[in-house]
Amino acid sequence: MELGSIIPMASEKGCDCCETGDAERDKNGEPFGCAQRKMIFTRREEEVLRRIREAREEAKSVKAKIDYxxxxxxxxxxAWKKANKKLEELRRLRWELEKERIEAAHERMVLLGHA
Known part of the structure; x- marks a missing residue:
């Protein structure tokens, strides 16, 4: 084992986890360097997940209205037909958001070098 390696360590470059800076950008032009990689999800994933949660809450409300x-x-x-139509629209939206969520997750894997 050789002591005093010449490989630059991350801490020597001012970063605590890797040698990447903020030069890398995601598909939307947002920085995706060392600091951003500490987050579990990308901004795009967080936005899609937020929209999924909103759609789920709205669907819950519409279902309660249908039951009432x-x-x-x-x-x-x-009123029953109108509420059911709204629920179908929310289901279609949820399906589209799921496809977008999968695309965003794949984008993250590409950015991390896993795909």
Whole structure:
């Protein structure tokens, strides 16, 4: 074993985990260097996940409305149809967001050098 290696260590370059700087950029032009790599998700992934959570909360509200209409206003078919249409729209949105989430996760893997 040789002591005094000539390989520059990350701490010698002012970084505590790697030798990359902030020069690397993701698909949206955001920096993706050492500091950003400490985050679990990229900004794009966080945005998609936020939109998924919002859609889920809205779907929960619409489902509760459908249940209420079915239980208390069974004669109001127009409101029931409207709520069901909204729920279908949210399901389609969720499907699109899932595809975007997978793309964003793949992008992260590419940036990390795993794909």
């Amino acid at each position: 209409i079915a239980e208390h206003e069974s004669s109001n078919m127009e």
